[in-house]
Amino acid sequence: MHSLADVQALAAPGMAAVNALIRSRLASDVVLINQISEHIISSGGKRLRPMLHLLAARAAGYRGDDHVPLAALIEFIHTSTLLHDDVVDESDLRRGRKTANALWGNAASVLVGDFLYSRSFQMMVELDSMRIMRILADTTNRIAEGEVLQLLNIGNADTSEQAYLDVIERKTAVLFSAATRLGAVLAGLPSDQEEALARYGLDLGYAFQIADDVLDYVSDAETLGKNIGDDLAEGKPTLPVIHAIAYGTPEQAASLRRAIESGGLDSLDNIVAAIRDTGALEHARARAEQYARSAQSALSVLPASNARDALAVLADYSVNRAS
Secondary structure (H helix, E strand, O other): OOOHHHHHHHHHHHHHHHHHHHHHHHOOOOHHHHHHHHHHHOOOOOOHHHHHHHHHHHHOOOOOOOHHHHHHHHHHHHHHHHHHHHHHHOOOEEOOEEOHHHHHOHHHHHHHHHHHHHHHHHHHHHHOOHHHHHHHHHHHHHHHHHHHHHHHHOOOOOOOHHHHHHHHHHHHHHHHHHHHHHHHHHHOOOHHHHHHHHHHHHHHHHHHHHHHHHHHHHOOHHHHOOOOOHHHHOOOOOHHHHHHHHHOOHHHHHHHHHHHHHOOOOOHHHHHHHHHHOOHHHHHHHHHHHHHHHHHHHHHHOOOOHHHHHHHHHHHHHHHOOO
């Protein structure tokens, strides 16, 4: 187990079942729901969150079938947040394709996002587990908090590294953590092993998002699916920018602060140079790697298996990917 391809091969049978269920449960007699849902579901994502759940359940020793609908509804929750995010961020490109809001408008995107949220809760109820419903209800509430926290930070050049991490925890890491915790819940693992799998998912979520924020300054639209500097253009103070403001020259800091506060990219070349000159990318990568190593360490309480190895590989992938 050495690469993402190896992990995907291990998870392939389960993911085939998940993908089939996703398509069947997307069905609606409202044509626009089908069009927008199909557009975003078929946009080429890696289905990382449902795959994490399948692998966590397998690593935990689960042998039933409930991990398939759980993985599908986790993807629905994630997809609904993407639809809402793109409206809030006024994005017109995701994964190299036009966003739903760019094609159908903001109102349709928000409402179809609501449909996906409600469909996921229908599927939760069908599983008939109060514990599962409580975990996912708490998770979706935390995600909503994260969206509001990020909104408060937009245009705020004084955002601290801790405030940035608080947003990541709620917006990204909690769903990773729920996906892996629920694998342990299905298998009935003791509390220490359940908490370890939850910690793995949380730390993986931190690593994944920090690495994603680094890619905003080292990748391109063709590779990453969005344009370099998009986060800065939206006034988002991500970790590379926060570090560069703290450690750059007064001129560099002033330029970065203006970019965040105005959401402008008039001097993008100088901004990117400042981020690189201050070691901000190296700092952010080191933080991502720290979380990835912590995630791998959490797996030590589980018995050795291909699924556990796959989870460890995903921690490496989270910080070493190109998109």
